[in-house]
Amino acid sequence: MDLLVQPNDGLTPILSAIKKAKSRIELTIFRFDRQELQKALEQAVTRGVKVHVLIAHQAAGEGKKLRKLELEMLEKGVHFEDAMREFEKRFISRVLGRCDGSLTKTADVLGMHRNTLTRKMGSYKIKRRAGGVG
Secondary structure (H helix, E strand, O other): OOOOOOHHHOOHHHHHHHHHOOOEEEEEEOOOOOHHHHHHHHHHHHOOOEEEEEEOOOOOOHHHHHHHHHHHHHHHOOOHHHHHHHHHHHHHHHHHHHOOOOHHHHHHHHOOOHHHHHHHHHHHOOOOOOOOOO
16 A cells, blocks of 8 residues: 655554554654654554654755755656656665665665665666675
8 A cells, every 4th residue: 555644634544554554564754753653663563564664854944945846847847757767766875875885774774675676776877885785
């Protein structure tokens, strides 16, 4: 199930989806400061659900920058597939950097097989940092 929740939607849709999860939860969130969310994820883990949470820190003003970028892309006629490829490339690069070049850790954080990550890195020409192992 893919679920997109806006800030005004509250936690109810997220908590409901977590309770229904049977095997895996992949969650990207900007703030992880709600105890009820943490408790629901802990309960999922005790049920045997594999949980991956990526906390995407956002600097002040980033939301405005993102909205401006979205408008610019629409005005310039950027196609959805092109936008998705660019996002995926940058997202993989950022996670790879945070994992110090470790392919195993990066694949785990991204929730994909290491071979899939390696293939995508090749197609996007993403290079590992020097000294990265794994």
